[in-house]
Amino acid sequence: xxxxxxxxxxxxxxxxxxxxxxxxxxxxxxxxxxxxxxxxxxxxxxxxxxxxxxxxxxxxxxxxxxxxxxxxxxxxxxxxxxxxxxxxxxxxxxxxxxxxxxxxxxxxxxxxxxxxxxxxxxxxxxxxxxxxxxxxxxxxxxxxxxxxxxxxxxxxxxxxxxxxxxxxxxxxxxxxxxxxxxxxxxxxxxxxxxxxxxxxxxxxxxxxxxxxxxxxxxxxxxxxxxxxxxxxxxxxxxxxxxxxxxxxxxxxxxxxxxxxxxxxxxxxxxxxxxxxxxxxxxxxxxxxxxxxxxxxxxxxxxxxxxxxxxxxxxxxxxxxxxxxxxxxxxxxxxxxxxxxxxxxxxxxxxxxxxxxxxxxxxxxxxxxxxxxxxxxxxxxxxxxxxxxxxxxxxxxxxxxxxxxxx
Numbered sequence: 001x002x003x004x005x006x007x008x009x010x011x012x013x014x015x016x017x018x019x020x021x022x023x024x025x026x027x028x029x030x031x032x033x034x035x036x037x038x039x040x041x042x043x044x045x046x047x048x049x050x051x052x053x054x055x056x057x058x059x060x061x062x063x064x065x066x067x068x069x070x071x072x073x074x075x076x077x078x079x080x081x082x083x084x085x086x087x088x089x090x091x092x093x094x095x096x097x098x099x100x101x102x103x104x105x106x107x108x109x110x111x112x113x114x115x116x117x118x119x120x121x122x123x124x125x126x127x128x129x130x131x132x133x134x135x136x137x138x139x140x141x142x143x144x145x146x147x148x149x150x151x152x153x154x155x156x157x158x159x160x161x162x163x164x165x166x167x168x169x170x171x172x173x174x175x176x177x178x179x180x181x182x183x184x185x186x187x188x189x190x191x192x193x194x195x196x197x198x199x200x201x202x203x204x205x206x207x208x209x210x211x212x213x214x215x216x217x218x219x220x221x222x223x224x225x226x227x228x229x230x231x232x233x234x235x236x237x238x239x240x241x242x243x244x245x246x247x248x249x250x251x252x253x254x255x256x257x258x259x260x261x262x263x264x265x266x267x268x269x270x271x272x273x274x275x276x277x278x279x280x281x282x283x284x285x286x287x288x289x290x291x292x293x294x295x296x297x298x299x300x301x302x303x304x305x306x307x308x309x310x311x312x313x314x315x316x317x318x319x320x321x322x323x324x325x326x327x328x329x330x331x332x333x334x335x336x337x338x339x340x341x342x343x344x345x346x347x348x349x350x351x352x353x354x355x356x357x358x359x360x361x362x363x364x365x366x367x368x369x370x371x372x373x374x375x376x377x378x379x380x381x382x383x384x385x386x387x388x389x390x391x392x393x394x395x396x397x398x399x400x401x402x403x404x405x406x
Contacts, residue, residue: 015096015208022205031205032147033156037163038198039103039136042191044167046129049175050075053184060184061119070123078130079137080362087138087355094209095139095146095351100202102135107195113188141354145342147207153343154294158280158335165280165331168248169273223349224356232398233341234360236295239395240337241364242371243302244330246388247272247309247323250372254381258314268319275324279331294336299396301329306389310382333395 022028050072058068090098109128116122140160148156178186224230248269255265283294305326312318338357345353368388375384 015094016203017208018205023207028207029148029152029156032207033144033159035198035201035205036140036144037160038194038201039099039140040160040164041167042106042194042198043133043136044164045171045174046133046191047168047171049171049178049187049190053175053179053187056179056184057119057122061122063119067119071119071126074123074127075130075133076362076366078127079134080359080366082131082134083138083355083359083362084352086134087142087352090135090139090142090351090355091209091348095142096202096206096208098135098351099139099143099206100199102132102139103195103199103202104132105129105135106132107192107199110188110191110195114185114192137358138355139351141338141342141357142350143206145339145354146209146347146350150343154283154336154339157338157342158283158331161280161331161335161338162277165273165277165327169270169277224345224353227344230341230344230353233337233344234356236337236395236398237334237341237357237360238364238367239391239398240330240334241361242368243306243326243388243392243395244272244276244334244368245365246368246372246384246391247326248368250376250381250384250388251319251323254314264316268316268323271320272323272327275327276331276334277327278324279328280335281331283332283335295333295340295399298329298331298333298336299392299399301332302326302392303389303396305329306385306392310385310389314381 017023018028022031025031053071054068057071058064061068086098106129109125109132112125113122113129116125141157144156144160145153174190175187178190251265251269255268260268279298283298305322308322308325309319312322341353341357342350368391371387371391372384375387
């Protein structure tokens with residue numbers, strides 16, 4: 001049975017309502033967005049930290065890299081495989097409910113990872129973490145898009161993207177200090193206090209799943225792909241995340257081969273997600289044009305930054321501002337692009353659409369990693385940058401065609 005609020009809106013039963021004073025507050029969307037930011041921050045912090053534990057985990061369990069890498073692969077496989085199914089399930093069971101289940105599962109699995117007695121247990125627990133992360137990511141964008149009023153949607157998604165970027169930026173530094181000082185198990189324990197705070201905050205601050213009052217009509221994937229612009233925007237999301245994560249894989253390999261220390265390398269790489277966070281937060285104020293204009297400006301900045309990286313010599317003085325510039329461009333583009341997707345689909349398919357956006361992000365991340373690995377094997381770092389520049393140019397073409405079709 002469904003529930004109704006005092007204003008007559010219908011909600012799925014079983015989800016705890018927000019306090020009345022908060023629900024009526026014009027800033028309730030900020031509280032919901034901040035709660036979702038916990039998940040975005042924790043997910044990217046975890047993703048950027050775990051690779052630093054490989055050496056110590058291999059030493060603890062007497063395993064080589066070919067076995068240890070499954071602690072990441074099991075997580076990614078579970079995440080990618082479950083995002084869309086869980087998005088569809090969440091539209092039925094409740095986005096707030098599944099989101100909180102996901103945080104609970106992720107936090108419990110993190111405790112298990114910290115206490116894992118052997119590598120097999122750690123790999124299986126990482127798959128459980130990936131399942132919890134899929135429950136979070138399948139609903140994060142949907143929760144933000146249903147909580148924020150339409151004029152604030154790009155700002156809200158920008159804040160969420162900034163939280164992800166901050167987690168990505170601080171992860172290597174924090175993880176390196178933790179592994180070096182108190183051991184790899186504490187890397188997983190870092191998730192626990194964040195998860196506990198987020199579970200409590202989510203219970204009281206996240207909105208319930210509202211039942212659409214639109215006529216039944218089409219359902220499921222037809223609700224999403226029946227909108228002509230959505231497939232193009234999803235392709236845009238994939239290419240944008242490819243362009244974001246490719247340099248994060250490329251730069252450590254190139255810089256350390258050139259003799260940079262891990263600390264200096266980490267600080268240089270951090271300029272990219274730092275720029276992304278700045279662009280995601282500031283774009284609405286500095287670029288108050290319609291979303292299409294914001295997207296065009298963002299991609300133009302990306303192309304210019306990658307072209308600069310391609311033709312200049314690798315130095316700290318050059319790399320840091322160009323990487324920050326690339327991050328700013330992507331920070332302007334990605335939230336606006338994601339907002340366009342969420343605004344195009346009906347609310348009944350919000351979690352499915354959010355799951356597809358995060359699936360595009362996962363595929364783009366994997367593709368960026370693969371492209372860099374292949375181009376470094378057969379060529380050089382400049383070939384990798386050229387491939388990323390080609391992806392950014394393809395993104396610009398996709399955006400132009402989308403506007404022409406519209």
